[in-house]
Amino acid sequence: MLDIDFYFDPVSPYACLAFEHLPQALEGLSYAVRYRPVLFAGMLAHWGQKGPAEIEPKRAWTFRQVGWLAHRLGLRLDTPPQHPFNPLALLRLLTACAPAGETPGRNACEQVLRHVWHGGADPNDPARLQALAERLQPRRDPASDEVKQALRGATDAAIARGVFGVPTLAVGDRLFWGLDGLEMLVAWQRGDAFLGGPGWDEAGALRPGVQRQR
Structure with missing residues (x-):
């Protein structure tokens, strides 16, 4: 059985689309999924990156692309009035839905993601929260220190595993990033020669020729 860790932050429209598309994409495979909410901003800070919505031309492209992807997949996606927004309240709520040491179930994750990406309302509106x-x-x-620490620990553990963005689907030591990474994961499980052969390791071993000073 395929054992998948699904790392996500509700701030990401790609995470929402990947979550919604997951059952259809994995149809015919035997699998189990652990849904792992993490703070995307923490990853960006660790790896020295900006989020796509923090770069103005990239923000416009991002929402055009996710709108098209939702249309192509037949999924609903309504953008909130402002993006990016602070997802901490939602992440802590999700973390609090699971007992200590466990991960939230699919229903809780679905409700939080649809709270953000269905309806086009403010995700942090107090009455809605x-x-x-x-x-x-x-x-x-x-709001407890226990839950805050659990979220920080989950984010740190994801970074230690090499996760740099959301959504990421992890199977053992293999990481598949993004909505299109879901297609790669399925191809790997169905015997794709490149993903199952030496091509995977060889492609990932390419070293940088130029490194920019930060």
Whole structure:
């Protein structure tokens, strides 16, 4: 059985699309998924990157592309009034939905992602956040130090595994980044010669010729 860790942050439209498309993409495969909410901004800070929505021309491209991808996949995607936004309240709520040491279930993740990407409303509107929390009934206090530390620990563990962006689907030591990474994962499981052969390791071993000073 395919054992998948799905790293995501609800701030990412690509994570939402990958989450929604996952059952269809993996149809016919035997699999189990652990949904792992992480702070994308923490990853960006660690790896020295900016998010796509922080670069103005890239923001325009990002939302044109995700709009087209949603259309192509037959999925709903309504952008919130401002992006990027601070997803910490949602991430802590999701983390609090699981017992200590465990990950939230698909239903909780679905509700949080659709809270952001269905309807086009402010994800951090206090009344909406309260209604979402009442529906989810978290097992722990989202504002507790325990939950905050658990989210930090989950993000640090993802970085230590080599995760640099969301969504990332991890199977053992193989990381598949982005919505298009889902297609690569499925091809690998179905015996793709490049992904299952030496081509995977050889392509990843290419060394940089120029390194920019930060």
